[in-house]
Amino acid sequence: MPSSFRPVGLSRNRQADPLAAAYALPRPKESFHHGSTAESAFDALYVHAAPGLLHQTHLLTGRRGRAFQAVEYAFSHAWEYWPEVAVDSDPVGWVRFHAYEYALSPWHRFRELVDREEPVPTSPMHRALLHLSARHRRAVLLCDGLGLTIAQAAAELEASCAATESRLLGARAVLAECFPDSDDHDALPLRIRTLVAEGSAATVPTAGSVRAESDRRLRLLTRSVAGAVAVLGGLVCTFVLVSSPWPEPPDRHARTTDTTQGPSRDVRSHP
Structure with missing residues (x-):
C-alpha cells in the first residue's frame, strides 16, 4: 500500500x-x-x-x-x-x-x-x-x-x-x-x-536486538508447544490404559451349581 x-x-x-x-x-x-x-x-x-x-x-x-x-x-x-x-x-x-x-x-x-x-x-x-x-x-x-x-x-x-x-x-x-x-x-x-x-x-x-528477541520467543513457543503435545499424548495413553476392558473372571456361581449335583453315574439297564 x-x-x-x-x-x-x-x-x-x-x-x-x-x-x-x-x-x-x-x-x-x-x-x-x-x-x-x-x-x-x-x-x-x-x-x-x-x-x-x-x-x-x-x-x-x-x-x-x-x-x-x-x-x-x-x-x-x-x-x-x-x-x-x-x-x-x-x-x-x-x-x-x-x-x-x-x-x-x-x-x-x-x-x-x-x-x-x-x-x-x-x-x-x-x-x-x-x-x-x-x-x-x-x-x-x-x-x-x-x-x-x-x-x-x-x-x-x-x-x-x-x-x-x-x-x-x-x-x-x-x-x-x-x-x-x-x-x-x-x-x-x-x-x-x-x-x-x-x-x-x-x-x-537496535534491529539486531529485535531479531534476537523474536527468535527467542519463537524458540520458547516451540518448546511450549512440544511440551504441551507430550503432556497431551501422555494423558491420552493413560486414558486408553485405564479405560481398556480387563478379562472377565470365571463364573464361580456356575461351577458351584454343577458340583452340587454330585458325580454323574453310569446307569445301566439289566435284563
Whole structure:
C-alpha cells in the first residue's frame, strides 16, 4: 500500500501535492532488498520505519510505553513472517498495520488499570486527537497524517471506502470543534500532517536486538508447544490404559451349581 500524499480534499483519484510528498514514509519494497541476507533487509526496513512508527503509535495512544511495545511487537512479528513481508507490496504498511492493531487493542484497557500510565499529549493537536475514538483517530492519522488515499486507508483498515470516508469526515468535525477559534478549518489536516512529520526523538532498540528477541520467543513457543503435545499424548495413553476392558473372571456361581449335583453315574439297564 504506497503512501503518496494527497491534497486535503477527499478525492480518491487526485494526485498528491508536492509539499506532502516530503513527508511520505514508505518507499518501494525493492529498496529493502539490497542486502545480501534476510537480516540486512530486515535491518534496512527497521532503521527506515521504526522511528516514525514509534512516533505514530505514541500519537495514537499518548503512552510512550505502549508505543515502544507496539513497535517491538510489529517488527518481531515481521521477522517471524519475513518471507511473507519481504514480498509484500508495501513492507512498511505491513508493519504499520500490526503496530496500530497492537497499540489500539481493546485489551490494553485492563492493563491501564494496573500500569497507571497516563497519556502525555505533546501538543494541543495531540490532545485533540486523543479525544477521538480509536477508529476515527486511526483514519485521520492515515489520511491526513500520512497522506494515504481513501482507498489505501480503507484497505489497511479492512473497511469499505464509504466507511473510511465517514470516519475521516467525523474525525475532522470533532477536531474542528476542539479548535473553535480557528478561522481556517481546512488547515487542520495540514496541522496533523505537520504533527506526524515532527518525528520522534526517542531512541529505538537496535534491529539486531529485535531479531534476537523474536527468535527467542519463537524458540520458547516451540518448546511450549512440544511440551504441551507430550503432556497431551501422555494423558491420552493413560486414558486408553485405564479405560481398556480387563478379562472377565470365571463364573464361580456356575461351577458351584454343577458340583452340587454330585458325580454323574453310569446307569445301566439289566435284563
